[in-house]
Amino acid sequence: MLSPAVTGWLIWLVWVLIGALCAIIASRFTGGRPLWFDIIIGAVSAVIGGYLSTQYLGNTAMQHFLVSILAAVFSAALMMWVVGGLIAYFRKKEE
Numbered sequence: 151m152l153s154p155a156v157t158g159w160l161i162w163l164v165w166v167l168i169g170a171l172c173a174i175i176a177s178r179f180t181g182g183r184p185l186w187f188d189i190i191i192g193a194v195s196a197v198i199g200g201y202l203s204t205q206y207l208g209n210t211a212m213q214h215f216l217v218s219i220l221a222a223v224f225s226a227a228l229m230m231w232v233v234g235g236l237i238a239y240f241r242k243k244e245e
Contacts, residue, residue: 161215162197165222169196172226180234191233192226199225 157189173192177185208214 159216161200164219165197165200166193168200168222169193169226170218172196172223172230176227176230176234183234183237188230191229193228196222196226 169192177188194196200218200222
């Protein structure tokens with residue numbers, strides 16, 4: 151069995167990896183932005199989404215885990231979409 155402290159660090163690591171994976175996938179499709187920028191945006195938004203979901207959703211440990219993973223994926227994808235739209239808007243405005 152893992153202690154709660156180790157489990158806590160592992161879930162944070164899972165959130166960061168989910169954000170990085172979403173960023174890599176998004177950068178393959180969109181391009182035009184540096185990969186490191188996408189990874190930072192994806193990882194930070196996944197951690198925020200995962201953390202907030204554990205604070206407000208789920209009753210059991212398994213529900214907290216599953217909901218936090220889904221929230222991390224959703225928040226990373228949403229933030230990548232928003233940042234991509236903002237960058238495209240401001241690039242178009244410059245031209």
